[in-house]
Amino acid sequence: MISYQVVEHGKPLQKVLSETPRPQGTEVLVRITRSGVCHSDLHIWDGYFDWGGGKRFYVKERGCVPPFTMGHEPFGVVEALGPRARGVKAGQKRLVYPWIGCGKCAVCKAGQDNYCVSGSRYLGVNRAGAYSTHVLVPDAKYLVDASGVEEAYACTLACSAITAYSATGKLPALGPKDEVVVLGCGGLGLIAISVLRAKGVKRIVACDIDDAKLAPALKQGAARTVNTRAPDAAASLQGAAGALDFVGSPATASLGIAALRKGGRYVLCGLYGGELVHPLPPIAQRAIGIVGSYVGSLQELKEVVALAKKGKLKPPPVHTRPAAEANAALEDLKAGRVVGRTVLDFETAS
């Protein structure tokens, strides 16, 4: 199989040829056709997350040690099954749920693999991922039938859409006049707007520092847009019932939390980096919630796929490029040149 691997953090990925694994036990081997490029891949590529105040979290501490294959938006064809694998057949096209836990801890048993407390096996994060012609999946139950959804768009459901969907589920109960602020209109923000619309939320305020990203946000269904570089940006966001932060910088956190009305909730998804410094009394006095959200559960992925199949989600712009251009795709994302989502095509990588 061919993989595009991080051989040294921060250096270009290298094309590596290795033996295609044989599935054992309940494992399933999937031949990748499409693989989404996510913003968090940039941090894995760099080798660390910025915790602010000069502190860093190194990805090697959670098992991501080069040579490493990134890619947590896998879509492909079932190629081979282990002797105890059940529920799929060779040749079937499937979306792979990548947020796989240990399967044994109480959290995993409650269906929340993405919050596994005793040994996560996240594909492309601490297990070999989908920047590769082949991915080994521990069990067929992590394969989701997304037939009817265009492949390049379908793969993005595994991270960007599920993350947005799970985040919207953490908002407080919304009345018809309640506003929800969406901070950051890259791939995640755009799909979040679409998810909110599908859930019947109409008063969505799309925010970004780049007007080029605000235009597609309006097309996705935002009621209004705010360029957060404008001097009156903070004032124009006041009174929101909820804020979804897909950037996760000190600036967006400040804006999102300050925008909340009493009882409002700020949901943090973005991993840009930095630290939060906020006075404590008003958190209690305003009864606001500050909550993190990390990807989503297998059940949530199935719900997102169901919405996509019914045409209830509006796909963000998706640009497909050959897998051999993985490095250029990462560079473009890093430079902020991507509107929507980039997907690697692995059918041309043989």
Ligand SMILES: [Zn+2]
């Ligand atoms: Zn991701």
Ligand SMILES: [Zn+2]
């Ligand atoms: Zn677990």
